[in-house]
Amino acid sequence: MLLERVGREDDCRCAQCKKRKNLTDSIPKTGQRRATFHGKHRNSVLERDNFICQICGLPTDPDANPSADQYPTLDHIIRVTDGGDDDLDNLRTAHKWCNAAASSSIFGDSWVRERALARFGQQNG
Secondary structure, eight states, X not given: OOOXXXXXXXXXXXXXXXXXXXXXXXXXXXXXXXXXXXXGGHHHHHHHTTTBOTTTOOBOOTTSOTTSTTOEEEEESSOGGGTXXXXXXXXXXXXXXXXXXXXXXXXXXXXXXXXXXXXXXXXXX
């Protein structure tokens, strides 16, 4: 049994039709991320903040594996989704764990700080 296509002919979203209609740039691919430019500021921000997490106040570990919780990352103070940008003034140093917890938390930095102190406080002496 053949399935008939319902709708207008120009509603097709196949690769050939998108290319023909020049829609390839207007439709983001699944999982596509925005271009970021804060990588060029990474060393400046980490040095400015003395490799101290600006969320919990504990030192990050610059020698840590990038997958480790204490790896230093850059955090946007004002989220990009809320209109923040990649300028130096909107970036701060954060543990990978603190950055992820803060971005997914509705409770804010103080909630993350308490948990980070419990998580990392013993390790940092």
